[in-house]
Amino acid sequence: MTSSRSVLFFTITLTLAVAVSLSLAGCETLKTSKPILPLKEYERMIAGRLDANYVGTATCLAACHYHDKIKRDFDASTMGSQLSKKSGLPNVDCESCHGPGSLAVQDLTPEKVEEDAKAGKLTACDYKTLIDIRNLPAQAQSLICLKCHTGNATFNLHNWNASSHAVSDVSCSDCHKVHVGPDLKVKPRDIGRMCERCHQDVQASFALPSHHPLPENRVFCNDCHDAHGALGNHMLKRGTVKETCIFCHAEKSGPFVFEHAETMEDCGTCHSPHGSVNTRLLNVQVPFLCLQCHAGHRTSAKASAEAKGAFYTRCTDCHSQIHGSDLPSAAGRRRFTQ
Ligand code: HEC
Ligand code: HEC
Ligand code: HEC
Ligand code: HEC
Ligand code: HEC
Ligand code: HEC
Numbered sequence: 001m002t003s004s005r006s007v008l009f010f011t012i013t014l015t016l017a018v019a020v021s022l023s024l025a026g027c028e029t030l031k032t033s034k035p036i037l038p039l040k041e042y043e044r045m046i047a048g049r050l051d052a053n054y055v056g057t058a059t060c061l062a063a064c065h066y067h068d069k070i071k072r073d074f075d076a077s078t079m080g081s082q083l084s085k086k087s088g089l090p091n092v093d094c095e096s097c098h099g100p101g102s103l104a105v106q107d108l109t110p111e112k113v114e115e116d117a118k119a120g121k122l123t124a125c126d127y128k129t130l131i132d133i134r135n136l137p138a139q140a141q142s143l144i145c146l147k148c149h150t151g152n153a154t155f156n157l158h159n160w161n162a163s164s165h166a167v168s169d170v171s172c173s174d175c176h177k178v179h180v181g182p183d184l185k186v187k188p189r190d191i192g193r194m195c196e197r198c199h200q201d202v203q204a205s206f207a208l209p210s211h212h213p214l215p216e217n218r219v220f221c222n223d224c225h226d227a228h229g230a231l232g233n234h235m236l237k238r239g240t241v242k243e244t245c246i247f248c249h250a251e252k253s254g255p256f257v258f259e260h261a262e263t264m265e266d267c268g269t270c271h272s273p274h275g276s277v278n279t280r281l282l283n284v285q286v287p288f289l290c291l292q293c294h295a296g297h298r299t300s301a302k303a304s305a306e307a308k309g310a311f312y313t314r315c316t317d318c319h320s321q322i323h324g325s326d327l328p329s330a331a332g333r334r335r336f337t338q
């Protein structure tokens with residue numbers, strides 16, 4: 001009896017454990033940072049084999065049409081097409097990123113390809129002699145892109161090196177897939193999904209009852225953040241939380257004749273940026289929000305003194321201009337009532 005019960009208990013525990021690990025297996029977790037090496041170490045990793053030579057995209061692809069789609073997509077992209085051979089500027093081609101390719105294709109004679117085709121198999125180049133991009137540390141992967149996309153050439157990368165992403169082992173390729181198709185431009189609609197892979201807690205906030213209309217495609221992560229880094233905290237495009245908010249909610253910026261003291265210096269005192277269980281993105285529901293700093297009051301001073309009469313709870317019904325007002329209250333004071 002006892003043993004069958006413990007078997008049952010064991011089975012349930014095991015089922016739960018499997019269910020939990022399966023549900024976790026689907027998510028990508030935030031990466032943990034590894035020690036950052038001196039730059040020259042990363043440079044070494046992206047140099048490729050020193051005994052190989054650059055042979056050019058044409059040679060790379062001559063013997064084998066397996067990569068034709070990649071080539072077509074790439075030529076049609078801004079990256080592939082911008083710098084034409086005629087411009088005399090360095091061309092972006094396969095070897096710009098994958099490293100010198102002579103060793104990879106040296107055994108790829110048209111005869112061998114034909115022989116393989118007759119035997120019904122595809123000829124693979126010796127890609128192990130190329131740079132193993134996928135298994136490089138994130139910093140080295142990014143360095144491949146930064147060879148050309150310096151802060152001067154691609155202005156929004158100015159703050160990349162100091163960004164939370166760069167220092168947390170997130171690489172360009174985590175967000176930009178070079179071979180996904182001819183269009184490398186990130187569409188606003190794709191950005192949320194791009195970020196949610198790693199920022200699942202943030203994604204969850206946008207599912208709360210009150211949220212910025214991101215799932216509705218009216219606001220996007222990059223309206224407020226720059227994924228490539230920014231001068232402000234939390235990679236906010238505009239220095240502070242308040243500047244971030246008043247970019248769209250200008251009417252809350254003030255200055256007002258009657259200010260709500262220094263609370264308005266940081267909209268985050270009362271609001272969450274992404275989503276909240278409370279109405280109007282509030283951190284805490286009214287009246288508790290107000291009661292964190294104020295005593296609240298009853299119908300009149302007399303009622304207060306005697307602790308009689310209704311205790312007002314819907315503060316903003318009367319104090320409706322809570323962000324500040326240019327008009328005094330009926331009694332001529334600063335009460336945010338109109
Ligand atoms: C701007 C840099 C860059 C250029 C230029 C480039 N690649 Fe890539 N390639 C990458 C990266 C990064 C990966 C790793 C896969 C990934 O994360 O997208 C990759 C992966 C690949 C793969 C493996 C794809 C897979 O799904 O396993 C092939 C094949 C490939 N590249 C071929 C080419 C060919 C052919 C060219 C030239 C037409 C080329 N690449 C040009 C950056 C580049
Ligand atoms: C050999 C130089 C070179 C390398 C290496 C390189 N790029 Fe580019 N890339 C360019 C040029 C040139 C353009 C087109 C001009 C521009 O938009 O700045 C471009 C454009 C882009 C664009 C914008 C496309 C558009 O439509 O606006 C993205 C995204 C991009 N590159 C990502 C990457 C990533 C990710 C890597 C690393 C895997 C990388 N690049 C490596 C030269 C390079
Ligand atoms: C965390 C995700 C993320 C990382 C990491 C990232 N990017 Fe971007 N990148 C974006 C998003 C989103 C956009 C489009 C919105 C914008 O410009 O901010 C973009 C835009 C770009 C553009 C302009 C083309 C366009 O689509 O508007 C270039 C070029 C570019 N990134 C290159 C890079 C390079 C090079 C790196 C690595 C040093 C990198 N990115 C790292 C998310 C990322
Ligand atoms: C491959 C995983 C990955 C992707 C994709 C990713 N991030 Fe991140 N992000 C991280 C990691 C790791 C950190 C640093 C750890 C942290 O601060 O939580 C970070 C930090 C941040 C921070 C700064 C947090 C702080 O307090 O300084 C912001 C903002 C951010 N990411 C926004 C974005 C946006 C916007 C996108 C989509 C364009 C995005 N991330 C895509 C992994 C990712
Ligand atoms: C309306 C502007 C806005 C939008 C849209 C927005 N954020 Fe934020 N985000 C902020 C502000 C403001 C903060 C700083 C909050 C603070 O100081 O506590 C922040 C903080 C963060 C942080 C760090 C703190 C945390 O909550 O983990 C991450 C990561 C982040 N945002 C990711 C994202 C991602 C991913 C998206 C899109 C899915 C996004 N944000 C959309 C304004 C925004
Ligand atoms: C890119 C523009 C943009 C930025 C930046 C922005 N908002 Fe909004 N905000 C909106 C939009 C759009 C709505 C939805 C308005 C509607 O539905 O009529 C909204 C709605 C709101 C609401 C009402 C939510 C509700 O449930 O009714 C609050 C509160 C709010 N924002 C506060 C903030 C705060 C605080 C910040 C800074 C962290 C901020 N906003 C930054 C665009 C923005």
Ligand code: HEC
Nearest residue numbers: 242245246249252253263264266267269270280286316322
């Ligand atoms: C002292 C707390 C407090 C601070 C600080 C605060 N808010 Fe609010 N905010 C509220 C309350 C309470 C409401 C709900 C009012 C209501 O329900 O009538 C609100 C509502 C809003 C709304 C939606 C309704 C409307 O009036 O448009 C927006 C947008 C908003 N706030 C933006 C901001 C911005 C931007 C900042 C920073 C500049 C900010 N808030 C700072 C308490 C605050």
Ligand code: HEC
Nearest residue numbers: 260261263269286289290292293315316319322334335336
């Ligand atoms: C973070 C603290 C904080 C929160 C939260 C807060 N306030 Fe205030 N409030 C202040 C401060 C500080 C003053 C200025 C007091 C002074 O100058 O004597 C003030 C002033 C006021 C005044 C004017 C009082 C006077 O003497 O003229 C009213 C009315 C008021 N708040 C109502 C509210 C309401 C309603 C809420 C909730 C929606 C709220 N406050 C939330 C800190 C806060």
Ligand code: HEC
Nearest residue numbers: 287290294296312313314315317318329330331332333335
């Ligand atoms: C029925 C309308 C109404 C409601 C609801 C209301 N108030 Fe008031 N409140 C007033 C009026 C009227 C005054 C006095 C105005 C004047 O003197 O000009 C006042 C004054 C204040 C003052 C300044 C009084 C002082 O002691 O200096 C604060 C602070 C305040 N209210 C906070 C709150 C808070 C917090 C709540 C919610 C718990 C709240 N009020 C709910 C109408 C209201």
